Amino acid sequence: MSFISNFFSPSDNPNSLGAKFRNQRQKDFEDLFFRNFSKNDPIRVLDVGGASYFWDTSSLPSLPNIEITLLNLGKEDTTHPKIKSVVGDATSMPEFAENSFDLVFSNSVIEHLYTWENQQKMANEIMRVGKKYFIQTPNRKFPIEAHYAIPFAQYLPHKLLYFLLTKTKVSRLQKWDPTHAKQYLEEIRLLDQKEMQQLFPESKIYQEKFMGMIKSICAHNLG
The missing domain is CATH 3.40.50.150 (Vaccinia Virus protein VP39)
Incomplete structure (x- = not known):
C-alpha cells in the first residue's frame, strides 16, 4: 500500500x-x-x-x-x-x-x-x-494530469472534475477540500x-x- x-x-x-x-x-x-x-x-x-x-x-x-x-x-x-x-x-x-x-x-x-x-x-x-x-x-x-493524478482530467468539464475531486478518492487516494479544489480549477491553465x-x-x-x-x-x- x-x-x-x-x-x-x-x-x-x-x-x-x-x-x-x-x-x-x-x-x-x-x-x-x-x-x-x-x-x-x-x-x-x-x-x-x-x-x-x-x-x-x-x-x-x-x-x-x-x-x-x-x-x-x-x-x-x-x-x-x-x-x-x-x-x-x-x-x-x-x-x-x-x-x-x-x-x-x-x-x-x-x-x-x-x-x-x-x-x-x-x-x-x-x-x-x-x-x-x-x-x-x-x-x-x-x-x-499533473496536479490531480487523474487520466485526462485536463479535458473534463470543471463540474465533473470538481465532483471527482471532492466526492471521490480518485485523485491521489483522497478527497480534496472543496475550497482548495475550486481554487485549483480556477487558477490552473x-x-x-x-x-x-x-x-x-x-x-x-x-x-x-x-x-x-x-x-x-x-x-x-x-x-
Whole structure:
C-alpha cells in the first residue's frame, strides 16, 4: 500500500514519483547551469514561486558567492543564509531592474496564473529581469494530469472534475477540500510545448519524458 500511496503522492513527498522526476530534472538543470557559470562566480538567482526545501538537495546553495531569492505572494520560511524570501507578483516585478539576476528559475508555477495573458506577463518579466532562465511546467498533452493524478482530467468539464475531486478518492487516494479544489480549477491553465515556445521565443526546450511521452516542458536559454 505504501508503494501505491507514494506513487500518487505530490512531489513534496520525497518518496513520490513526482519527487523522483523533480530530482532528475534538478540534476539536468544543474548540468546546464555549470556550463554557463563557474563555481566561484558571484551569482544572483531568482526563484519565482519557489520554496526553500526545493534547494535542499541542490549543490547551488553551497556555492561560495551565490544568492537565491524566493519570490512569492506570501513570505516563505527559509533559514539558509544564502536563500532569502521576498513578497512579489510573478506577472509584475517593478522592484527589479533589467538583468538584475544572472538566472531566473521557476518550477511548476506558470500554469497557476489563470489566463494566457498572465502567463505572457510572467514570461516577459522573467526575460526582462534575468540574463538566463530555466522555466518548467507540466505538459498539457501528457495523459495523466499533473496536479490531480487523474487520466485526462485536463479535458473534463470543471463540474465533473470538481465532483471527482471532492466526492471521490480518485485523485491521489483522497478527497480534496472543496475550497482548495475550486481554487485549483480556477487558477490552473496548462501549457503545451508550442505555447511555451511562444512565451519564450528564443528558448531551447528540454523535454522530460516518461514511457516515451513528454511529461513536462522546460524552456531555457542556458545553451
